[in-house]
Amino acid sequence: MPDSIDPAKKLAEKFKQQGYLDQLKRDVLTTPIAMRENASPLEQTIKDLVVEVVKDVVANDEDLIFKNRAATSAQVESQIFKGGYRKLNEVENGINLEEFIQEAIKDPKLIASIKTNLESLVD
Amino acid sequence: MSNYYKRIPTGPNGAHRYQQHPPRVPEPRPREENPAPYSSRVAGYRWRTEPAPMPIRAPPAGPRTDNRYGVRPAAAYDSGPRYGSEMRYRGYEREDPRAYHQSARYSSATRRPYQSTIVPRSDSVSSSAHDAAAARREAFAAVNLRYDKEYFREHYHYFDPRIGRLIHAAEMGNWNDGNKFPQNGFVTVVEKGSDPAHPLYKMRDRTLNKKSTDPRVTAEEPSSQSRRKARDKLTLLGRISYDKYSIGPPPPCEIVVYPNGSATGNVINVQDVMVKNYFKKFGEISHFESFSDPNNALPLHVFLIKYTSPNGKVNDAAKAAYMAMKRHENKTCILMGTSFVVVLNKDDRLASIKKQIMEENPPPPLPAPAKTMAPVMSGQTDPNGIGETANEFSRYKQIRRLPPDLVKTVGDKPALYVSKIFASGHGITLQDFRYKLKNYRYSRFIDHASGIYIIFNDMKEAVKCVRRESKKMTIKSRTRRRAPVIIKLTLILPSSAETSRFSGFDKDVKANGVRGVASAIPQPKKDISYNTTEELVQAAVGYILRDLETALNTDIRRRIIGPAVFDTLNPINFPELMVKREQEKQREIEAQQKMASDHDGGKLNGNLLTDSVNETKTITKEDLDIFNLYGGYLKPRGGKKRRRSSGPHSSEKRLKLELKPIAHLLNEDSLSRETTPFTDLTSPSVHGSEKAEEYSSSNEEEALDEAFDDDFMKEDNIEYVERRKTETEATTPEGAESKYDALDETEKQIEQEALSAIYNPTATLYPEPVYPDDLFGRDNITFTLFQDSIKDDEDLSILKTVLNGGDDAASVTKNDPLVQYKTWKIKDDELNAEETEQLQMKLNDGIPFDPTLKWTDGSFKAHGFMEIPDKLKVCYLPHRRRIHQPLNTVDHHNEEASNEMDNAGNGTAQRDESVKADSVEPASVTGQEILSSRDNRAQNRRFQQDIEAQKAAIGTESDLLSLNQLNKRKKPVTFARSAIHNWGLYALEPIAAKEMIIEYVGERIRQPVAEMREMRYLKSGIGSSYLFRVDENNVIDATKRGGIARFINHCCDPSCTAKIIKVGGKRRIVIYALRDIGKNEELTYDYKFEREQDDEERLPCHCGAPTCKGF
Known part of the structure; x- marks a missing residue:
């Protein structure tokens, strides 16, 4: 039993139990990216960028595809995760994913919807 | 039904049981105007408030002869309502209220209330009473009786109050016609002196005038005076055992052991096991539990012990618990210096004890949670009330x-x-x-x-x-x-x-740069509270956004980026790279092939060594062989074909292609095309090897072509001779020779060699003949033996010389048909005899038939009856054969072979083959699987655990789940014919020493019963005794009912022993192995019978042991 009981945490847990957090996450990931072609959602955009990054990496070292795929994937992933997905921004038509996520989180509309849901739960 | 009884019982509706027709309902009376209230009618319905005119008197004494009122005596059956015993008194006829009760309910007619007063008998009534009766009659005369109609008078037997008598009294007979019964009634009493089993009853007159007395008050003094002193308290009844008919809860089987309040210091040293072991002596414990304080998980040292009984009887368990409690009732139980109190767990005593102990040791109180905590700075007082600064x-x-x-x-x-x-x-x-x-x-x-x-x-x-x-x-x-x-x-x-x-x-x-201890005090966590909902929501939003960010990052990494990278790295996504790779590979392969072909097609001129270099490109084990350093002449050349090519050049060529000194091999690169100096060719080693090669090859050729091409070889031989001179290395002629043998030897030659080996000289002290010469030392020389003795031509010639000296020798020729037939016949007979003997030995398990038992003359029966000694019975009775040999499973087959030899030799050794002959399928005979004892034990353990689990699940003890554990430890054994006596018990698998074999099961009887049975069995002709003593008072009798252990025979040198062990509180006889017992060996143990004094009563012992006592 925790020594301190934060009602806000409890409320947040309740919020998550209702599935609102997953909904928010889905909303963020399906946000269309304007600067991309066909305004594809964020998820697809990330996938496309990742493919391009991988292709660039393979182009630099062609032997990568003939090596152990799992180990190679881990190396490439770690390169992508570095610096807040810096590599995704360096690609042509890339996006600053970290910034995008921060903006999405601080979206007033998002916050407003969260508050609305929380208030309904408090009641 | 006779007219004697006309009284017919009536029902509520007026219908009677035997009536066939519904009663006629009489016409209702016309209603009265202003009838009297019902209550007044009802109130005086039966009982009058006025005192009865006539007192009730006891009936007069003496028999009643007639009705004083002029009425005949009452009918035999007074069917009046039995409102009182008075109704039974003759002459006293109560006015029947039933005449009015119906009408009282349903009739609206007013009538006088019925006076329920006894109408006294006229004979005992005084004149005044008589007058009163007359007055009453007059009063009733005016009454119009409702049912005073012909119909009712026919069917019912009323009391007519007007006349004061029953209406059909005159028609009734006297019940006491002939004065069989006393007039005043009678009582039945038991005649004194009658058999209590069949008491005789007699009638006794009632003495009406005798005043009744209370027999309790007037009871006589008891016949026997009790001299017991008065008890000051109730005596306790003996304990009534609890059984299925008992009402109420079963007696308590649990005890609670808890420390005595005064001694708590050493209680920590007492372990649960000690307590359990101590209380185990009172009975079998089925459940043992110790309890801990839920607050601090410390042991309370309170133990709950539940007893059970092996038979499942509650009384035994209750007794054990009671004894445990009783033992420590007055004196406390001391374990490891700590005193404990033992009480029965009645009325949930355990819970109260635990509660009490926990109350005595309360948990430390939790500190009051502080709302806000300020960090304590060094040098400041503690505002938080911790107690220390x-x-x-x-x-x-x-x-x-x-x-x-x-x-x-x-x-x-x-x-x-x-x-x-x-x-x-x-x-x-x-x-x-x-x-x-x-x-x-x-x-x-x-x-x-x-x-x-x-x-x-x-x-x-x-x-x-x-x-x-x-x-x-x-x-x-x-x-x-x-x-x-x-x-x-x-x-x-x-x-x-x-x-x-x-x-x-x-x-x-x-701030002051000093870090004090106070800061290290872990601040108690705050209980965060929010003043408004908005604050709460805001804080919650903060948490949610933080979690959302984390979730997004996690999701992106795991679900999106990771799989995307992995899928993208699939080579299929890069076909051009794949093609490129393929092309490169192809090029490499081509390059290699080209290189290889270039190396293969190397030229001799000027590049003699390049071939060798290419040849030795792949360094193999053969090339690194040390002998190659000095040439390859010792190199095996298996399967090498003949080379007809002659000339030194060819050999040189071969050499150069195949051999190379190791030094050069190691110095050369596989891909390089460097050539070695030509001088290597002329190096001595090469030259030597060349020579050796030539030698070997020429030698081979010499060997191969010896028979066909001598001319050809001559040239080589010349060369060989020349080179041999310069040869410095020694060669091994044996090698060449062995090669020669291996290549040219045929089967015939092999045989010849084997035969000729016999003639090889032997290095012994004394010359030994080639063939053993004891052939003619035997008594019976058979024809075949004689023929076999002729080994070679020399022997034949000598024999001929010897026989030619005889007269018949010349007349007998080899081609004589008679001779041929005779020889064939003799050989055939011999073969048949041999085969027959072998078969007989096989049938007889290798034991030859004793020749003394063979009757050569006449029939066996013609020789009359004779006793055949037991030793000879072994020849033809398989079950008589047994050996006393220790188990030796390792060399078992050797022993068998040696036994066979012994049997063939002297025929005295006995073979234990009887079980094989008699119990062909022991599993089917005994009906059990022959498992190894280890598997058996594991199986039994699992079975026992299952039963215990089922018992625990059921809760109550049940006989159904009782397990005879000894049965599970039984070894696989079977009974079969025995050499000792009739039947015996045999082991189906090897049994180690000291192992339990089987339990001796039978009827458990007492000593006197056993003696009686023994005599009975002797009389009935049962010579064998199956009575086995358990202890002084108990005997196991397996004569009529028992297990197969009864077949175990006695032996003076036994393989088993009987022990008496206690299983489940009962003594049982168990057979253990004294030594290792072999498979199919008979089990025996020493009966330990007393030796009879009388010679005639002694029974001979057939155990066959070397140490047999004989009786």
């Missing part, structure tokens, strides 16, 4: 630190330390500290190699503990005669409390 905490300098391996475990928590040397020196354990510090809120105990560490969550608690207990707490030493030793506790400050060199970089550095 930071300064005071600061005085606890860090004398000791946690071991490095515990730092991570303990973390940033204070701890108390006790030296390991000290603790182990006095035998102090964690449990001791746990018990002593139970009032403190410790976190955990750690028993480390360096010492005992008591971890606290709270610094304050740790300090409090140190202040109160260090150098004050005592624990009894286990190594120094339980003397109490003072414990010193050392406080170990939390790791964050230590001042470090890097305090300047520490986040917790205060």
